[in-house]
Amino acid sequence: MKIALIPFNPIVGDIRGNIKKMEKILEKLVIQKIDLAVFPELAVCGYPPRDLLDKPAFVEDNQKAVTKLAKKSKKIKILTGCVDLIDTKNSKKIFNAAAYLCDGEIKQIAHKTLLPTYDVFDEDRYFSASKSTCYININNKKFGITICEDLWFSHFHKYKIDPVKELTRQGIDYLINISASPFEEGKLSTRIDLIKNTARKNNIPLFYVNQTGGNDGIIFDGGAVFADNHGDLHALSQRFNETPLIIDTNSIPEKISRKKPNSCEEIIDALALGVHDYTKKTGFKKVLLGLSGGIDSALTAALAVKALGNENVIGVSMPSIFSSEGSITDAEKLAENLNIELLHIPIKPMFDCFLNNLSPHFKNKKQDVTEENLQARIRGCILMALSNKHGYLLLTTGNKSELAVGYCTLYGDMCGALAVISDVFKTKIYQLSKYINRHNEIIPSGSITKPPSAELKYNQTDQDSLPEYHILDGILKLYIEDHKGFYEIIQSGFSKETVYKIIQLVDRTEYKRKQAACGLKISKKAFGEGRRIPIVQNYIPLDHCAI
């Protein structure tokens, strides 16, 4: 039996378009004499549909689409993720489901048992949990069906039911898992270990397929896997694209060993996919970004070119009187290296004009952060005007370290539809930039070697007000990604004063992040949908400030 695992890249909500695309894929697979085509979790509507699930019409349309897709199952059996509704007198229950389509009909529907409700996941908000497990029969073989989190029982300690164990008890021959498992740096190893261990522990061969593509800030790295009942890996598809992995159960490929992906390479691939899909799925062709001559905007530009091609990326240099000559030439050099269009719009005339008109209302107050922010906001106005006039999507270029401590200007450099590197710490920005330059210089060396600076006043550098980035990032990682408290972070070797200052900065600048652009997620805890900290809150650890 030939099984095709398709790391499908849907558009969320686009039921009509997704089904059409699935039908095209199926036509090709029929020619290849595939018996069973397997699409990922919620392939019909895309993952995550979020509150679209609150619309009864949306749920109904999902069901109608599956009925339509079933017509294609005369020539090829189909297993696909979809939304299911069970409508009884007393209640309407919605399930995250897998529909088995065969002989032109919906033969069986399996429901997801374990519903992730943490980080970016809100499945308890929408779905009812299945109380039973389900297998399908094909050619006298039993295929147990699981959906994403159903496989992750052993990874968490909070679930009470192990759906894989339940299925194994029922004497299945194979296990299938359809997933929509978001990319995170290094997560592939965790995922593959889980697949291998589950296959081995349950003595069951396992087919796995994951969604591909960027949906808002979440990037799905795709990938399909086949592991045998000893937990040995026999096939592993490419990541970040939709190429099906085809396994013939009568002729299993040889065992393979996997290489751990290069961390820089996988992050760059993920971010480029995120930029590509956000741009294309919203119907844009070209993107625009400010080029300061600094490393953040340089890296963002390089990623955008990788995603969309140099002809679709426009850089804008907007020097102020505080911009160094080196910054201006570095921006030019970058544009030259990437072969992208570069516009020059110095901001001095607008800055002077604002200051003249505001001065009567500044009441002889000293220069302060106001003037710095104003320059950033003038740049925001320019970029948005170009975006509006030409229909370019604006990318924002801030990194995770500065977004964490609020070292960025709301409505200024934070303007933009997509924050490409807002989940990448500054120390990692350097690593990625050096990786991009590994063969030849793309990001100008000046952008990498000069001390980071916002260049919003004379002789300013980031380290005037922030600790060195390796210290800052160390603290931020513990605080934001690992949920460590004040006391625990100090125990990791950081000074009390620095930790307290940084924690305060993070907490006090939540209001900026609430209005930040959608950011691409590459860590286990990115700012945005998956991190829900109140704006107005005053938690000061009791360790620090005895009650």
Place this chain on the structure above:
Amino acid sequence: MKIALIPFNPIVGDIRGNIKKMEKILEKLVIQKIDLAVFPELAVCGYPPRDLLDKPAFVEDNQKAVTKLAKKSKKIKILTGCVDLIDTKNSKKIFNAAAYLCDGEIKQIAHKTLLPTYDVFDEDRYFSASKSTCYININNKKFGITICEDLWFSHFHKYKIDPVKELTRQGIDYLINISASPFEEGKLSTRIDLIKNTARKNNIPLFYVNQTGGNDGIIFDGGAVFADNHGDLHALSQRFNETPLIIDTNSIPEKISRKKPNSCEEIIDALALGVHDYTKKTGFKKVLLGLSGGIDSALTAALAVKALGNENVIGVSMPSIFSSEGSITDAEKLAENLNIELLHIPIKPMFDCFLNNLSPHFKNKKQDVTEENLQARIRGCILMALSNKHGYLLLTTGNKSELAVGYCTLYGDMCGALAVISDVFKTKIYQLSKYINRHNEIIPSGSITKPPSAELKYNQTDQDSLPEYHILDGILKLYIEDHKGFYEIIQSGFSKETVYKIIQLVDRTEYKRKQAACGLKISKKAFGEGRRIPIVQNYIPLDHCAI
């Protein structure tokens, strides 16, 4: 026995401050010889703490604080909402709890059974559900303890356990419910009906207390209630403040009938509380807002004055060449009526300067929405500069109708920390404004009677591109608040073309709302935390566009 129900107003996360405030309240109640003081749900840490609960140190600090508070229970018994942790070898479970403190100790802890996970609620994300119910014994009387949603079993069809019924079976004498139930227009009636019906059906007297105050965009209207076992109301506290309701079980007050609150009055009270608490809890004193002469900014200014006093509200008039004379004088008149400071900063010089510097990059393209947005963004820059320079909090003045269809400029009129009326439809804006003017003209009649316009080009009115507001709001309410689909909305009597256009506008402008300021919630479905629609999505109802 004298019971005090305290509609406490905590600051989220401020465990130290909340406990201090509780202690002060308790000192007064001791003097009044109160036996039992009852604080609302999660009073110790404030509701909703959201992902602060992901920090183990935060959960521990909650527990430490309850231990400290227990010391105050030698002179008065205390029941308070708090976070509880049960830490076993295999798992750490966090509960939304009620701690009964007596004789200087924590005597008992009850856990919440029904965990709301919809709209702004994410309790399944954080808490484990209690499998049992709990009552406390005071003076040989059994008080059943329930927490917020535990009372709402009959209102939804999704819960399997009715905690109140379980407690009634155990032979309790009284029921207590501690809540953090957000304000919504008209919700008080629902809530009181629920309290009365629960008391009557279970034949049990019921004490109810709700949190007060604004936390981010959620406003809690407070209120304490006592209903007897027949479901008759005997006491109902004021809303929107912390005044305790004291009930002596040996001398129950007479039955009362409740008046349905005036809809305009309760919304105005709620929004003023929201503005007040956001401002004060973030440590600001004064607020700033742009005054266009239109009704939205006028209403926002009036609400801000109600919340903070006229001396703490600063208006800024920023006319453009498209502003009518009437608009300028209406802004002046409003400032005069409210007796607030008004700054005049015409935007023409900045607008001209931007256009001069941008024109080489506009490549002879025609004037379009770019120039309109640019004016709004210049105003945003001015307001933010004043906010930065003087430490004023910027209020944004957009209404729900325009935010829904994207009739607003990102980084322009959307600038601000708090969106005061972003959950109020335009039709309701008129009602509220007329209510504010019921005794004397505060909002200039010109602002109310002139056709609504953004005044960003010549002779522009909102109705050039939008249907009449009563039609627009009718469609929006069905689509956004009632989750109705395209077909259902048409069946309500709206034209197919209009409905399709409006739905498309709502869907296509999600990206603006993702970067919108925190908005005060007064409806069952506000934009913001409680509404999670993907930005990049392409759901087109199949009804409209046959698959």
